[in-house]
Amino acid sequence: MNCWKTINISRDYGTLRLVMFSTSTVLLSFLFYYLIMSTIVQTTEFTPFGFGTFITGLLLLVISHKILHCLPIWLFGGRAIIKFGKYMFVPTMAIKLKEPLSRNVYLLALISPLAIITSLCAVGSIMWPEYLPYFSILTSVNFGLAFYDLVYASHLLKAPKKCFIEDHDEGFHILIKQAV
Known part of the structure; x- marks a missing residue:
């Protein structure tokens, strides 16, 4: 008979600390990305967008980030939904898994x-170098x-390769099959 050993991984790592690390990641990745891409790509004159277009782009980035989380799950036959909340x-978005x-x-x-x-x-920065600052900001926010x-x-990289992951509100559980 087999049973499952559960290892709980909490989502609460100290919210303020994670937000600070995430914000630092945004700033540092912007500096590195812009520096590297501006040396690779011949920069041209900057083409400004409107503020509304920029904010819309950031909102679309967050939505596409969540959808891209779900895409591999859907492609491999898993069931996941995106829930909206506050x-x-x-406003917030969260992914809920229906099965491990x-x-x-x-x-x-x-x-x-x-x-x-x-x-x-990166491809957009190379093809349209006049929009390099915008692509740099989008990339850095995505890194954050x-x-x-x-x-x-x-x-998860420390977990056994044959384990399953179960999603919960307080975090996720790593399920390891054990012989009894």
Whole structure:
């Protein structure tokens, strides 16, 4: 007979500390990305957008980040939904899993927004160098959003390869099958 051993990973790492690390990640990634891309790409005259367009782009970035988390889950036959809510006065989005996922699918779901959005912004920076500052900001905000994902991924990389991940409100549980 088999039973499951559960390891609980809490989402509460000290919210203020994570926000500070995430904000630092945004600032440092902007500096590095812009510096590297401006040396690779011949920069041209900056083309300004309106403030409304810029804010819309940031909102679309957050939404696409969440959808790209769900995409690998959906492609591998998992069931996940995006739930909308509110924390104080700030609208929020959260992904809820309907069933446990394998470790590799969960890792892919965590890393896919970082890889895809960063790649698209790098291609956009090369193709349209006049928008390099905007692509740099989008990439750095995406890195800030992905900071949390990288923290969770670091826990999952230490887990056994044949485990399953179950999502809960307080965090996620790593399920390990054991012989009894």
